[in-house]
Amino acid sequence: DQQVKQNSPSLSVQEGRISILNCDYTNSMFDYFLWYKKYPAEGPTFLISISSIKDKNEDGRFTVFLNKSAKHLSLHIVPSQPGDSAVYFCAASALSNQFYFGTGTSLTVIP
């Protein structure tokens, strides 16, 4: 039972353009959401988070949007850079602290 879904396994974007990565969840109890970035042969690294009391959180080129009514989360990267090429995972948790991860979206930024 996949409670967090990333329906796009891959995404290609031109350098300088916007990358939008999407994530859907099914559990309305989730109150904390994170995005992780993973390079090959490395563990995931934390990128940005958002709690359910907010609908937007921004950190430099990265912005996460949360639409609770649609149970939808998105990560915007502007402008996209070749170094952003990686697999991006979204994750969600409720008060139980167990994090549920999506299957990841592989982003390729084309120079």
Added chain:
Amino acid sequence: DSGVTQTPKHLITATGQRVTLRCSPRSGDLSVYWYQQSLDQGLQFLIQYYNGEERAKGNILERFSAQQFPDLHSELNLSSLELGDSALYFCASSVGTSGSQFFGPGTRLTVL
């Protein structure tokens, strides 16, 4: 470098065998989490320990067990290994019982 270390990096073993994966959390972190990532799968949460005590349990098989020691390092024991256990196993740590987690580089387990 996240500060989380995992050993070994690679492990190749046969079906029916038992292995132990080791994780050292970042200095000061009290929580350790174990995840399994199989091919084309997301990260599946296995188990969390906080300051030596089991805190949360996910999709961990009965053949798997874990513990966190007084020095806060953790071990994940996998026994009666099956081909389907081949995966990347990640350890993560966090300061408290929730919040952002910092991941180790993973252990790649191959069961032949």
